Amino acid sequence: MIPAPFEYARPTTVDEVLQALAEGGEDVKVLAGGQSLIPVMRLRLAAPETVVDLGRVAELRGVREEDDAIVVGAMTTHSDVLADPLIRQYAPLVAEATATVADRQVRHRGTFGGALVHADPAGDLPAVALALDADFVIAGPEGRRTIGASEFFVDYLTTAVQEGELLVEVRLPKLAGSWGMHYAKFNRVAQAWSIVAVAAAVRREDGRIAEARIGLTNMGPTPLRARQVEEALAGAEATPEAVAAAAAHAAEGTEPSSDLNAQADYRQHLATVLTRRAVSTAAGL
């Protein structure tokens, strides 16, 4: 299958990108790594008038340290994220989840920012960004704005990035102290999307769980925080029993979809099991 024809723009700076987006006509798409956009264009589920290729915008690539955050450029590829020492040190949850994304060929092209803006409910990085309370820096004609992960994911395949805007970078807080993290993903075959997955970051203190942050993948049209589990874990003893009791709340308030991979009630069951596993591992149990 061959995509429909489109106008092609290849800017080299963020300012030029914004200009190209403004001039791109009715239907303009940003091409990051292309590992979701190109398949969709090949199927002609998308036939944008203009494609703005970010491949030459050097300022969008790379990971850097800035005070109490690490800043990941939107065009940093999954394989560059995996190889990055700052990510490994301060956000191992990101590395762990990224390693499960698709396959090595896709990880060479696919980007951190692209996966987040695409916001596929079965994508692995949105729930991780949500669990880590990441901040998203968005550039637009009026300048730059920063919004939190809780406001970023709006609906199915929809984020707070508006027409004419561009996700520039994502700020991940360095989780200081004794944080443990784990991403528990359930899928059936190689390179498959998550049926359900759970991202957990847990801070232990004196044999107790002081704080837990839990993100759920594919339990609704957007990634979700498992707030009831987080509340049940705060201050709980770091024991398998306490974790299991808290994890039993993981599916509360969720409305996952039913599809060929799983029925909704099975997804809700998986959420409790995977939450228990993710938290247990993150807490070193």
Add this chain to the structure above:
Amino acid sequence: MTRISVRVDGASYDDDVEPRTLLVHYLREQLGKVGTVVGCDTSNCGACTVHVDGEAVKSCTVFAVQADGAEVTTIEGVGQGGELHPVQKAFHEMHGLQCGYCTPGMIMASIDLLGENPDPSDDEVREGIEGNLCRCTGYQNIVRAVRHAAADMRGNGSGPSANGHVAPAEVDTAAAPHVVGQA
């Protein structure tokens, strides 16, 4: 049309391409590099895998314009001076294929894997080539071939460290009685 300059298998090309042209179609139809095949057209099977600037990618999921200025290596460019690449040789010797359709992509993905991990375990090979589908072999001999190539490339001709033998893989005749019947 957009002008691109690429190096493919060591030769330089300047060409006009439509922006919607996929890299795999540019390679096959404009350059005649038909060693790279189109398998699924859905970014799943990995048969079209090539290297762009040394990294394995699915060339059905890259626009040719994105390869502008890049160094592309296809299965046709991995051998040196008429000699097969060690991974090609290992697929041959270890019977790492049946119909052969997935083989160009398997080899390109395997070369990429071995660049990162020169001595992968069976599990690491299987994970490393998870982006490539083979519908014939059950992967057994592919995994053997990749580990055999790894040993060869490490300068150790005695095969994978785990079992040390270099004989071609035995075909599992018990699982394929019709082959025996024909023989």
